[in-house]
Amino acid sequence: MTKPDLKDDSNDERSKGTADGGRLPRLRKRFDYHRLGLYAVLLGIVAFYLAPIEAGLVTSLKTRTGVIETLPMSPPIYGEFSTASWIAAFDTLSRGLLNSALYAVPATVISAFIGSVAAYGLTQANWKRRYKATFLALFVAGIFIPYQAVLVPVTRFWSNYAQIEGLLTPLWLLGVDRDYTDLVELMITSIAYGIPICTILFRSYYKNMNIEMIEAARLDGASLRRIYRRIVLPLSTPMFAVVLIYQFTQIWNDLLFALVLIQSTSSDAAPAVLILSGLGVSQEGMNFSLQMAGALITALPTIAVYVMFSEEFSEGLAT
Amino acid sequence: MRDIFARRKSDDESTDRSDETRADGGVARAGREKPGVVGRTRRALDRRFGEDFVESAPFWFPAFLLMALFVYGAILWNLVISLTDYEGFGLAGPDYSNLDFEMYVRAFNDSNVINASINTFVLVIGFTLTTLVVGLLLALLVDRGIRFENTFRTIYLLPMSLSFVVTAQFWLWMYNYDNGVVNIVLGTIGLGPIDWLGNQSIVLWAVIFALTWQFSGYAMVVYLAGLRAIPDDNYEAAMVDGASTVKMYWRVIIPQLKGATISASVVLMVFALKAFDFLYALVSGYRPPAGTDILATLMVREAYQNTNWAYGSTIAIILFVMALLIIGPYLIYQFRRDNL
Amino acid sequence: MTRNKDSVSRRRFVQASAAAAAASVAGCNGLGLDDGGRKLNLMHAFTGGDGAIAAEALFDAFREEHSDIELDLEPIGGGGNQNLDTVVANRLSNNDPPSAFANWPGKNLVKYENALGDVDDVWADNDFGDSHVDEAVELHKQGGTYRATPMASHRLNNLFYNVEAVEEAGVDPTGIDGLDALIDALDAVATETDKTPMTQAMNGTWTVTQLWAAVMQGQEGHQAYMDFIEGNGDQNAVQSAFETMAEILENYIGDDASSVDLTASNSNIINGDAAFIHQGNWAAGAFRNADNFNYEEDWGAVAFPGTENMYCLHFNSWLFPAQNPTPELSKTWLEFVGKPKAQIAYGKNKGAIPTRTDVSMDEFGPYLQDVAEDFAEVDNRPPSLQHGLAVTSDRMSALNDAISNHFTGPYDSEAAAQGFIDAV
């Protein structure tokens, strides 16, 4: 995989105002018209990437007649403004947002942690290359397998072999709905399938860590566990940011496992994407205003995380 | 760096030698760890797999176990289920006593499977190629030392943070026949309206277009990382040689992006194989718009809607094999480049 | 495999012990202890619009009568019961069945073979056999045993129209007595007005299959249709029905049909954007709920052309899963839906007629009274194709595959006909 060096480059050289045009100074000076054209093209592309979101946003703020009668990308300024869709979508989705957070956050943290520990263990192990390569290949392949290939076994596993409803009895006694069994199953499933990517991301980070430093700590009398705790973990903070953000987006956004494990949008434990997938398609017909509001509400947490940490996010992708 | 590669010996010679030294060092070894069963096993494992195999095990083993069970165990189980006749409501569960390839025979004669395979193929190839090309163009544009590069990059990558489900909702509206942005924009130049999602012959390309919108930012990021790894003097040398900009990119820069292209292609292809979420959300049901049925949707529909579990598992295996055909060469490539 | 049995009992043991623990902690037994304190878990697809209203009326009526039973309702949206079926299928496969679920009887029961329990006692204790229409009796049995009870019936062979639109086109719907006449009428709408002649929700395949059944019945007659569903279909007849349908779909349903869903097509009639629609008479429920849109003034209904002497039969029933988590409560529910109170509460809101013969139609309004009259008078009551009574779900799925592959535009009548013949 490609090494993540986007961050450094962009911060140091380019965006911090290399007014003379960075890598191609000569080109820039020679072709100022081209430069103008370049920005025009870039802005045009911005319009393309934002158009669906903009159309969604303005549509979500219109009345149902407004949706039909006005242009899809024009703002709701002629009296068709309405927040009804947002209110309705939020009513329907608020339960799902909570559920999504309930499983996505722990699943993200746990899979990142397991991945980090595993990657640390792999970095420590001085294995023969052929075994190490096989082992890593299993992890890398684990990232890429289509989940369809495990779907039937996973559902059978949870329904017939690993019945955890009884284990969670204390929750039911507290008045939690039994539908939440499915959410716990979904959480564990998400953790398991998140491990390969988390491990590989951390490994690419630890591989570049100074091995002598770890060895120094060993000689300083620290056990492997203590080294992780006192040296590696504190130094992993930047990678944790990357992995947590990436994993959170993945888990929050995933529909397939939610669909087969939670199944019904009316389940008390239904996550936001599952509810969204059925939103607006009822006997009432497609209500685009409602659908757009729902889509935006569901996307809000991941968009917020993305905008706040876009560097880490792209680093996670490029790795 | 360690300086270890001192001397190569033939196998025979070194075996002799270690025997010899072992005999010599007999006294020294008396003080060593008592060779109990645990110690012996540990030593044997370490010798087989490499140093620290056992010591590091507590760290990687839990992750390995979870992955082995959930990923590889599940795939094997899925393979076994695909050999049964398991269907309907599983009060009886699959009958593992009678395994055969009946479901595979059925799949290879099923026009739905063939159709879905073709669609999958078109989707994977069409989507990957368009996304790579768009991503590369974006990367080249963004890499030209522009101002506000971060802002541009953030916006181009923004769709990547969205769920397939969200993207599907947005594009359902974009493609709406009467009121969708696409048809209205086309209308201003006198085209259309076009029934993007209803017309069987173009719907797949409409889906590819929407997915390209979502993922081209990803391709851009990978290509940018690749471009940044190319030393500046390559650009300068090419310009000193008098190459035109286009020629410079074509002859000097793009060939150096092979690695980035391969990484990005694999990820994109696998995303395309997984496009189930998008197609499901498009219709909020298991049967995607006519002309877009892919193996991923067909598998879920057969298994979960029609309760043909074994048949669904069979389709899943076909899909898995397709994924392997992509991942396998990639892993070998990575191994050769010493990245594993 | 015996393991599943074990796991079933293990699960139930776990549930029972958890419930017992809950009860003892709560220190009371006011939790509706008939079935270990569990709620009556009902799954259905009556979501949105008239469906939701009818369902609410139904459940309110039940709560009135059985205030001690707590309901745990799981409505699952999505056209043609698709998503409901999937969720139910998974719940059954996972040995976690609901108390009861709404679905179609008839051949549809085949896929639930071995997964449905025995409700003979419900039918016997309440004389349902005598009080219900004859068709209901056989269609709710599987292997000689009752598996479900019916709640309401829809008619499928309807042609609804917008009065204003047909008048503008100068068409008299009651005079359309066959497919040729229908096409003439559609043509008249197309030439005389700017309205869509016939609105058809083409975003799914089920409306197409359903339309085909009506065309088949109307053009080729009752016997040809029955032959087809029994597996002896005449390919020419099947293809001919497709050809007629192709003519309609190619010319008269509007350019945007493929993105139109059921509700949007109903709206097209209500808004006056379209003149005709073929649907089950749940469409009437949608019309009734629209403001200022009244039967015979604004909209009308006739039998689908050529099927005047038929009532294409549809049942809304409640099925009783085996391994029932709440057998007592579930039977109470099945008894309830088979009785007049439930059938009125649901039917009058949903646009469906009772399956009992002894229910007064007073509360149902003029349209449903007409339907009930027709029901009594027609000679044939063929089972619906798309709604579970005529073919098993496997075959229905194959029929829809054929539609999806060959008949969603462009329309290949020959291939579709071959697909249909192969499917049954």
Place this chain on the structure above:
Amino acid sequence: MAELELDSITKVFHDGDEEIVAVDDVSLTIEDGEFLVVVGPSGCGKSTTLRMVAGLESITSGAIRLGDDVINDVKSQDRDIAMVFQSYALYPHMTVQENMSFGLEESTGLSDDEIGARVEETASTMGIGDLLERRPDELSGGQQQRVALGRSIVRDPEVFLMDEPLSNLDAKLRAQMRTELQRLQEELDVTTMYVTHDQTEAMTMGDRIAILNEGELQQISSPLECYHAPANRFVADFIGEPGMNFFDVDREGDELVSELFTYPLSDWMVDDLGDTSELVFGIRPEDVSLVDVASAEHDFEAVVEVVEPMGDENTVHLHFAGHPDSSIVASVGGLQNVSQGEELAAHIPEEAIHLFDRQTGKVLHNRRLDSEEAVDATL
């Protein structure tokens, strides 16, 4: 403090099916408090040896003893060994104080106060007392080096291991640290094993030096002994800058014959050589003196090719007259005037020559040390 003994240790790495012997049957003993420098070209196995002592590599066979205990299977963290790494390996997220405390916290039961006191004391000895609150990235290379040393010293270990600790410093700082390290080691009197590829460090710092090549121990003895009495051709070649001149010669009676020259031997030499006739003739550049004309039997006519003035001495590259492809290097005093192209004679005194077995490389005869003055006199 203790004696460290390596008893026939061998390290075999596996690369696929191939076995690579990195360390081959090395035995050596470092006396209590001794400073042993292990030196050799890169890839000779010196770092691997050090890492085996540290417990960072497993030992394929043989034994390592610390005091009386075999420590083969003692984990690194329990060996009470401190190591200074080439990269310093400081913990970047910790202050100097924390870096130095870490080892004490992990390996001893000392209280926080005791640790603090020891760290401060060591830091002031090392002259880094005012850096305690800084982080490694706020320190210069030299300061980091001191912290790395301080971190090892503060633990008061049984053995110090140093893996090329000075190689990241600039030349001047390196010379300075060299002396300081020696001073420290003498003060602390800790058994020290110091790995380097730099022969200057080896010659100047060690009580003894061990020279490794291709995993095998070539010689272990005092620096001067290695220089003047190398055990074999490799050591003779490796130690000394510029390196020893070598010529393949055959012994014919009491003469050494090569295509370049014929070198008559005295009787006392002949006795040393035994039967071996295929030899390598070696002479250190500083033992070659340049005279105007060949006047003695050990004078050979030569032509100056290049002169490299170093100030205190000149390194002169010559070839034997009539043999432009041949080469011999001489180091002569900085004031002796030699110019390119000059034809003169190289005097190769018999007392200073080394002779090696051409087959085994083993030394057959080393120079005579008592003839030092004689050599000088001829200049």
